[in-house]
Amino acid sequence: MNFIEYSKQYKPKINQVIGSIYKRKIEAVDNVFLKEYYTELQSYFLAGGKRIRPLLCIATYMAFSDSRDDKILTPCVGTEFLHNASLIHDDIIDNDEIRRGEPSFHYRYRQYHQKYNLKKMKAEDFGTSIGIIGGDSAFFLGLEAYLNNGFSSNLNIKGVDLYKKAFIEIANGVLIETDIVNKTDLTMDEYIQMISLKTGALIEKSILIGAVYAQVEEEYLKSLSTYGMNLGIIFQIIDDILGTFGDEKKTGKPTDSDIKEGKKTCLLIEALNKLSDERRNRLISIIEKQNITDEEVVLVKQLFKESKADVFCRELAKSYYKEAVEALDRLKGVIHEDELEFFETLLNFVAEREF
Incomplete structure (x- = not known):
């Protein structure tokens, strides 16, 4: 099954899990602003995105498992929460107003400030403040994907450990990127180090999370890791x-x-x-x-x-x-052949993509 076919099959299911996580969160709060906030965060998540990371996680699980059980969707969706959390913060750092053709999350709240003519705080500061919290919320909502998902606590602990490692590596990559913005004597090796952390790490860990739940043997993990990291580098x-x-x-x-x-x-x-x-x-x-x-x-x-x-x-x-x-x-x-085709065609898509 190629990347496009795989995406058509699983992307709606991924979005459904994302929606269910937000539905529970929206129903759990009784404050009007909080309900609006989580609804806006959900809207940001569902506005677009290729869902490459959860798809990789799902495909890895299916590649090694005799089970085609959709319960793997929940822990795999955690990777999409972590990815979007990093995008929200990234747009604040870069002061980007557009993401996927729509207003970035923090910019939505600048517009909110202006729409309601709020008197306290500048619109820019208000948007940045809500954006920081939005990224934090997404990071921790992602962790909920590793609770009560039908898998054993032992596997979930391993999943959370990889999630944590991805978070730390992304942060380290952004720190390096922030540091080198004022440098003009960079080598390509330094660039590769930065993008390996900022982009490659989560793609690699998404694959390894799928491998954890499929209980993949140690001898295959290196090849999976190599594929994931190189895919991430190409992507960036x-x-x-x-x-x-x-x-x-x-x-x-x-x-x-x-x-x-x-x-x-x-x-x-x-x-x-x-x-x-x-x-x-x-x-x-x-x-x-x-x-x-x-x-x-x-x-x-x-x-x-x-x-x-x-x-x-x-x-x-x-x-x-x-x-x-x-x-x-x-x-x-x-x-399995279906997943091998997915990995091959996704690699080609990333290398040749125009969006």
């Missing part, structure tokens, strides 16, 4: 390219935000390493500015093309693609 490299050269209608995000925020993307790091001193200094003078103009964004994109950074990053993604394929090859004859 392609994300960097689309963040500058993608179609805004498809990605749901503006193609100038990474440049205006001075994000250390694959494109920027490669351009800084390959441009002549004169052109490199021009690039640095732009990205170090607080307010980058639209004309300067166009120039930065030209410098990326001039240095062939986009070509390099595509080739870099291909090298990690090769490692992921080799990891899957080691699992042939071990995992």
Whole structure:
């Protein structure tokens, strides 16, 4: 079963579990604002998203299990809560107003402040405050997926341990990203370390959570981990390219935000390493500015093309693609054919995606 078919089968079920978790939370509170808050958080979750992480978790479980029991959906949905929690906080850090073509969570509450003409706090501060809490709420709601889900407490403890490790690694990746925003002498190895933590870790742990519940033998975990980490690295490299050269209608995000925020993307790091001193200094003078103009964004994109950074990053993604394929090859004859096809076609989708 390919990625698209797998997604059509399980994505509605994933969304149903997300909705049921929020339904219980909304019913459990008796304050009007809290009901509105959890309803808004639910709306944010269900507004879009590929659900790659829970799909990977489900597919791993099914790949090794003779059971096709849907009870695996609940612990796997925990990974989607953790992912969205990190996105909510990420949008605050980056001051991004758009996520998946809709207002980011904290920006929704800036709009809420303005709509009701609230007198206390600035709209920006109000939105940021609710956004921080929103991310925190999502982190901990995700943990509820590992309680009373039909699996043994021993397996749930292992699931929570992986959830915790993913949380810590994501945080470490964001910390490194925040630190390097002011640096211009970065190596590609430093970039890979950062995205391995920020993006790769949760994709890898989503697979390993599925493996925990399927009680996969130790000898296969390394191949699963290698596939997941390389998939995550590819995802982020392609994300960097689309963040500058993608179609805004498809990605749901503006193609100038990474440049205006001075994000250390694959494109920027490669351009800084390959441009002549004169052109490199021009690039640095732009990205170090607080307010980058639209004309300067166009120039930065030209410098990326001039240095062939986009070509390099595509080739870099291909090298990690090769490692992921080799990891899957080691699992042939071990995992079910439907899930092998899912893993293969998902890898191709991530490497070739336009959104």
